């Protein structure tokens with residue numbers, strides 16, 4: 416990202432055709448092809464206000480069922496139909512006369528990154544099948560590609576700071592340049608199924624590893640941003656990593672798992688567990704073909720088993736997260752979204768007001784894990800069994816990742832806000848991606864009109880009236896009626 420820097424490009428000009436009517440609205444569509452499914456987002460903004468932060472907002476989200484890493488190889492027909500359904504939905508939302516000018520982008524994330532590593536031709540086939548459908552839509556299809564982890568982190572950071580209005584400097588700050596850097600940005604924490612990203616503007620100038628460093632110039636201000644995407648540390652892949660580690664110590668494929676509720680049973684094929692590059696080839700050494708998992712709901716033990724997937728034994732930098740990856744000291748507020756939000760929201764740990772303290776969050780997860788499966792299932796009959804059965808693991812994983820992986824202490828934890836939406840828009844990388852590709856985030860601050868159009872017209876009318884009054888008065892003063900002048904003499 417830092418190398419190919421498109422964000423804040425100096426010659427940025429909106430690439431979308433300008434609307435003729437001053438009232439018209441423009442649209443953009445982004446598809447997020449994730450590890451479990453694809454989401455289609457429709458964004459809209461007032462035409463005359465592009466370059467204004469915060470005006471672009473989401474008007475529609477449609478879930479494309481089956482179009483995710485598992486669906487790619489399984490039910491392609493279902494995935495195709497679901498994609499067509501979402502494209503139809505987009506056609507209803509965007510007025511027909513604007514279909515041809517509305518850009519559509521597809522970005523595939525970590526699920527596809529893994530599929531490409533494992534089976535490149537399959538990944539290419541999936542992308543071209545999706546491209547074919549998108550090309551046949553009436554919209555202006557701009558391409559489908561796998562985005563890098565660095566881009567995913569960067570665009571997530573741009574999205575939340577754009578929506579929170581953090582890029583917008585109040586006009587009066589232009590006259591006090593020394594204060595301009597005082598307005599902070601918010602860090603971004605994104606948890607997907609296959610990868611997780613941490614992105615923030617650190618206090619220290621020097622980012623010790625080049626691959627974690629991004630430089631942006633946005634709205635006339637420079638940003639040095641740290642980002643890292645941990646592939647295989649999304650919540651689904653992290654569970655696989657944990658199970659693969661636990662399996663090393665079983666003899667017969669039976670596993671008593673503290674991260675699942677007491678009474679919960681799951682049977683998995685060992686080959687399914689090993690079908691991706693996150694897990695090194697340990698399968699051959701196992702003398703069994705199935706894993707019989709039995710829950711025993713014990714938060715403390717669960718946390719210990721999860722801890723094993725973070726290698727903290729080496730660090731070639733002044734400070735690290737885990738697996739030898741550089742992480743500067745945490746700085747400022749953080750917005751945590753995607754699965755961070757889904758899981759914490761289910762556990763009632765997201766509040767609008769003040770954040771739930773770390774010890775309270777820990778007790779809540781601990782008490783949820785200790786509940787027997789039949790009780791949990793009876794209380795939440797409408798929640799997908801896959802999600803419900805894994806909230807204990809996911810909650811514990813989130814606490815482990817944030818506390819031990821990234822070093823959010825009791826105090827720093829208070830700076831995390833779990834975000835589903837900001838205004839009407841979902842927090843995630845897609846909005847930042849579209850803002851960048853449509854050049855809607857300029858490097859320099861657009862010249863601001865000191866007055867709105869209406870105030871400008873009002874002021875002109877007022878000035879004209881004053882001018883007429885002054886002229887009239889002068890005329891009256893210097894051209895007094897002659898009879899009056901005579902009478903006075």
Ligand SMILES: Nc1ncnc2c1ncn2[C@@H]1O[C@H](COP(=O)(O)OP(=O)(O)OP(=O)(O)O)[C@@H](O)[C@H]1O
Pocket residue numbers: 447448449450451452524525526527606607608609610611649650651753754757758802
């Ligand atoms: N309501 C929910 N409760 C629990 N988990 C959920 C819920 N909705 C989605 N998820 C899971 O959250 C994870 C994140 O989903 P999301 O679509 O944001 O990421 P992703 O696109 O899979 O990310 P990536 O491909 O970058 O890893 C996935 O594992 C998904 O299955």
